[in-house]
Amino acid sequence: MLSEFLLSEMSRLGSQDALPLHRQLYEALRRAMLDGKLGAGERLPSSRDLAQDLRLSRNTVVAAINQLSVEGYLGSRVGSGTYVNDSVPRTTPGRAARGGGHPSATPQAGRLSTRGKALASTFCATELEVQPFTPGIADFSAFPLTLWQRLQNKHWRMTYPDMLDYNDSGGYAPLRRAVADYLRVFRSVHLEADQVVITSGTQQSIELCARLLADHGDTVWVEDPAYWGAVKAFMATGLSLHPVAVDEQGINPSTADNAKPPRLIYVTPSHQYPTGAVMSLPRRHQLLATARAHDAWVLEDDYDSEYRFSGPPISSLEGLDTDGRVFYMGTFSKVLYPGLKIGYLVVPKPLVAAFKQAHYDLNRPGQMPVQAALAEFIEMGHFASALRRARQNYGERRQCLLEALKPVLRDDTPEGPSISGAEQGLHLCLRLPQDVDDRALAQRIAQHGLTVRPLSAYCLQRTDLRGLVIGYGYAPLADIGRCGPVLAGTVSQALSG
Numbered sequence: 001m002l003s004e005f006l007l008s009e010m011s012r013l014g015s016q017d018a019l020p021l022h023r024q025l026y027e028a029l030r031r032a033m034l035d036g037k038l039g040a041g042e043r044l045p046s047s048r049d050l051a052q053d054l055r056l057s058r059n060t061v062v063a064a065i066n067q068l069s070v071e072g073y074l075g076s077r078v079g080s081g082t083y084v085n086d087s088v089p090r091t092t093p094g095r096a097a098r099g100g101g102h103p104s105a106t107p108q109a110g111r112l113s114t115r116g117k118a119l120a121s122t123f124c125a126t127e128l129e130v131q132p133f134t135p136g137i138a139d140f141s142a143f144p145l146t147l148w149q150r151l152q153n154k155h156w157r158m159t160y161p162d163m164l165d166y167n168d169s170g171g172y173a174p175l176r177r178a179v180a181d182y183l184r185v186f187r188s189v190h191l192e193a194d195q196v197v198i199t200s201g202t203q204q205s206i207e208l209c210a211r212l213l214a215d216h217g218d219t220v221w222v223e224d225p226a227y228w229g230a231v232k233a234f235m236a237t238g239l240s241l242h243p244v245a246v247d248e249q250g251i252n253p254s255t256a257d258n259a260k261p262p263r264l265i266y267v268t269p270s271h272q273y274p275t276g277a278v279m280s281l282p283r284r285h286q287l288l289a290t291a292r293a294h295d296a297w298v299l300e301d302d303y304d305s306e307y308r309f310s311g312p313p314i315s316s317l318e319g320l321d322t323d324g325r326v327f328y329m330g331t332f333s334k335v336l337y338p339g340l341k342i343g344y345l346v347v348p349k350p351l352v353a354a355f356k357q358a359h360y361d362l363n364r365p366g367q368m369p370v371q372a373a374l375a376e377f378i379e380m381g382h383f384a385s386a387l388r389r390a391r392q393n394y395g396e397r398r399q400c401l402l403e404a405l406k407p408v409l410r411d412d413t414p415e416g417p418s419i420s421g422a423e424q425g426l427h428l429c430l431r432l433p434q435d436v437d438d439r440a441l442a443q444r445i446a447q448h449g450l451t452v453r454p455l456s457a458y459c460l461q462r463t464d465l466r467g468l469v470i471g472y473g474y475a476p477l478a479d480i481g482r483c484g485p486v487l488a489g490t491v492s493q494a495l496s497g
C-alpha cells in the first residue's frame, strides 16, 4: 500500500532529521517514484485522500506535490489529476528502466545527491533531436567559418603569455567595449564597458547571479511556462522555484504569488520563452515596481532580441530600470554558434567588483585569444554583416512557415488555434485548444522526421496550456517549404479527428 510506505518513510525521515512534514512527504513520495512503487504514468491519489490517509493537513500534501511538480517528477492532466511523469527514472535494481540511456538509471544513480537526482531526472532540453522545426537551434552552416579561422589564427599567433592565463578582469577589454557599444545602441541598456562580464553563456550568467544574489532556499520567481536551462540552473544552486503564470503581456504575478516574496525574478521580456509573449510597457513598469517592493533582483534574459521581424523595436527592461536592480544577460549562441560558449552579463555598478572576483574564484575564466578574435570580428563589422545575412535568411524561413501554417488557423474563434511570438527570434508558438493532447501530437509529428516541442512540457505548474513550439532557425528554406505542409497537415488532422 502506498500510504503505508509513505508513513514508514516519513517516520524514518522524521526520526533522522528535523525535516518539516511537507519535506518529509516530498522525500517519501520521491523515494516511492524512484523505487518504482509509484510507476511512470501512474496517477497519484488526490491531495484530499492522501491528507486523510496520512493524517496530514491538505496544505502539507499540496506543498509536497507542488514541489515535485516544479521539479518535473509529477505532471497534471486537465480534469484528471496528478500523474508520475514518464521521464522519472527508477533506481531499484531489477526495476530500472530498460535501455540505460538515462544517467540516473545506472547502478550508480543511488550515489547521486538529492539535487543530482532531480537534475538528472527532469526532462525537455536534454532531448535534443536536431531536425526541421527543432526550437532553439540556429543554422550554423551560415557562419563565416573561413574568416573566423583566419581571425583565430591571427590572434593565436599574436598571443603573449598573459593571454594564456586565467582572466580576473571580467573578460578581454576590447570585447567588453564592443558588447557595451552594441547594447547601448541596439538594446538601450544603460552601461559602461566596465559593467560587462564575459561569461561562458547565459547558463553561467544565471548561475553567477543565483550564487551571488540569493542564499540556499531563497525564492526565485520563474515564468510558467519556463526556459528549462534557467530552471535547472536555479535547481542546481538550491533555490526554491516559484512559478508565476505568463499571459500575452508577459509574467503576471497574482496576489498569491506576491505572498511568496522573491529574492530573484527571472524573465525573458523581449520574447518570452517559449510562448513568445512580448512584455508590455505597463507590465514592465509593474514588474520593476514589484521587484522594488520585494527588494528583489531582476534577471533579464535577452536571448534572441537580435532577430526582430515585425512590430515596433523593443528596448530592454534594463533600460527602464532607475534602481539598479536589473541584471541584463545576452549570448552569442544565436548569431554565431553555441559551441563558442561566450555570453555576457551586465552587472549594476556597485556590484561589479564582487562579480568579477567571484567569477574568477568560481569559474576561472579564460579563452582570451578566442575573445580577442571575437572582439575584432565585431569591430571590423563582420558581426553586423553576419547578423544582416541571418536576419534575411531567418525572415524568409519564418514567412514560409507562417504561410504553411495558415490552413491550421481557419477556425478563427477565440478558442481556435492561434500563433504567438512570431514577431521575433527563431521560434513561434502554435497555441492549440485545451482538449488537444500536445505531447501525443508532437510524437505523431516526430514520425515524419520533424521535431516540435509540446507547450505543456514547458509548464511547471499550469495545466491550461496546449500548443507546439516550432523553430524555423535550423532548417533551410527549401526544407521548411517541403516539411511545413506535412506539419500543418498532421496538426489539422489531429484537430479535426
Ligand SMILES: Cc1ncc(COP(=O)(O)O)c(C=O)c1O
Binding pocket: 136, 200, 201, 202, 203, 204, 227, 229, 268, 273, 301, 303, 330, 331, 332, 333, 338, 342, 343
Ligand atoms: C531563453 C534562453 N536563454 C538562453 C539561451 C542560450 O543561452 P546560452 O547558449 O548562452 O547558454 C537559450 C537557448 O536556447 C534560451 O532559449
